[in-house]
Amino acid sequence: MTKEALASLATELETCGKTLMKIAEALGAKEEPAAEPPKKEPAPKKLTLEEVRKVAADKSRQGFTDEVRGLIQKYGADRLSGIDAAQYCALLKELEAISHAG
Template sequence: MTKETMASLAAELETCGKALLKIAETLGVKEEPAAEPPKKEPAPKKLILEDVRKVAADKSRQGFTEDVRNLIHHYGADKLSSLDAAKYDAFLKDLEVMGHAG
């Protein structure tokens, strides 16, 4: 292929590209902005014994010492430090409602 042929083909491609852009503008086709990636919610904080101990101590100070002790036994432990960490969420929920009239 000669240089003239290549130049002619390149010019035709440019003309074709411009024509396609004009058609797109006429039809109202607009480039849509890239969608934002979905925002990830932060993973819930994993509870540790100290988190649970704070709430249990607060309930004890409010006069629910015996109820806290019974709840610990209900969850299969003899003391708070021996409570299974997998049960912290449920135990904490039970602690939080303790003392509320139901």
């Protein structure tokens, strides 16, 4: 091959390379996924006094009356109805954790 032929091929190859880069850039810009909105976790369900009372009553029937009474006092009340509704979730977790030591 002559020098002129090689120079011509090199120029065509350079043009081809630039064209390929433009195509790749165009494809890359189109393929970028749209930002997905962040997924929101569902808000925890608000517990009612009746739901907490049911678990407390079940634990009491199972023989854990003193433990249930101790938890109610821990949350600053003499009766279950005296506990702030914002504390129901934490109280319920503690009530559910009460069990006979194996």
